[in-house]
Amino acid sequence: MSEELALAIVDLDREKVLNLVESRSKKGESPLQILEECRQGMTIVGERYQKGEFFLLELMLSGEIFKGVMAILEPQLAKERPPKPLGRMVLATLKGDIHNLGKDLFGSLVKIQGFEVYDLGVDVAPALVVDKVKEVKPDFVGFSALITSTFDSMKQASEMLEKAGLRKRFKLMVGGGITTPMVKDYIGADFQTRDAMEGVAYCMKSIGGQ
Numbered sequence: 636m637s638e639e640l641a642l643a644i645v646d647l648d649r650e651k652v653l654n655l656v657e658s659r660s661k662k663g664e665s666p667l668q669i670l671e672e673c674r675q676g677m678t679i680v681g682e683r684y685q686k687g688e689f690f691l692l693e694l695m696l697s698g699e700i701f702k703g704v705m706a707i708l709e710p711q712l713a714k715e716r717p718p719k720p721l722g723r724m725v726l727a728t729l730k731g732d733i734h735n736l737g738k739d740l741f742g743s744l745v746k747i748q749g750f751e752v753y754d755l756g757v758d759v760a761p762a763l764v765v766d767k768v769k770e771v772k773p774d775f776v777g778f779s780a781l782i783t784s785t786f787d788s789m790k791q792a793s794e795m796l797e798k799a800g801l802r803k804r805f806k807l808m809v810g811g812g813i814t815t816p817m818v819k820d821y822i823g824a825d826f827q828t829r830d831a832m833e834g835v836a837y838c839m840k841s842i843g844g845q
């Protein structure tokens with residue numbers, strides 16, 4: 636794997652990142668491989684922020700660069716989408732958290748596999764999740780979390796779904812850079828990952844595909 640792309644993200648060199656993505660994508664490289672290298676760059680940006688070497692401005696710039704990458708790769712990802720839906724998913728980042736890049740990326744990947752995705756966005760109130768689940772009867776509910784303080788909102792949503800008698804009708808998934816198996820247990824989810832492709836594989840396996 637080339638490190639050039641990840642390092643260009645860490646350097647916040649938007650032009651270089653977008654040029655590299657554009658040219659590698661034109662050469663026919665897998666968009667998933669390209670995205671994975673970008674994600675690694677974002678992780679290093681986060682580590683620098685934590686150490687006090689980067690500030691909020693750098694986090695914001697890295698987010699904008701990542702959005703630019705997604706804009707280049709999404710049309711290519713969309714081409715691989717099958718015509719008939721395999722199942723439904725409600726996706727959200729819950730109250731207290733406004734990070735959306737990982738959620739959007741995971742959402743795009745499950746769409747490519749043929750799932751209908753109802754993305755509620757970020758900073759979502761738990762009650763909204765319950766309403767959407769009642770409305771669309773999904774096979775999966777996915778929460779994306781990048782901020783520790785959102786764990787309680789996810790737990791609350793999970794408990795509200797349980798109280799409404801809906802919880803057994805779908806698989807609850809949680810993902811995002813700060814999630815762990817302990818978070819999964821805390822919120823009562825069925826599955827946890829920090830890797831979108833693992834999440835996709837779980838959906839395919841659960842729905843009976845391969």
Ligand code: B12
Nearest residue numbers: 681695698733734735737777779782783810811812831834
């Ligand atoms: C970019 C970024 C921002 C951008 C977000 C832009 C955007 N539109 O999303 C901005 C600048 C807005 C931002 C703001 C803040 N941020 Co910030 N941010 C980041 C950073 C650098 C990258 C996150 C990211 O997008 N990664 C790339 C994506 C692709 O990775 P990912 O989300 O993990 O997703 C992958 C998988 O996890 C999976 N996945 C994701 N969701 C789901 C869901 C399901 C169901 C599944 C199956 C899979 C899945 O798929 C993806 C691909 O594999 C991280 C550092 C890090 N290590 O993550 C900090 C980080 C998340 N931020 C942090 C902080 C503290 C903040 C702020 C509070 C800063 C501040 N003082 O204001 C605010 C948050 C405000 C709020 N209430 O939410 C901390 C969180 C610490 C904590 N434990 O709570 C981090 C970890 C940085 C750090 N090390 O300190 N941030």
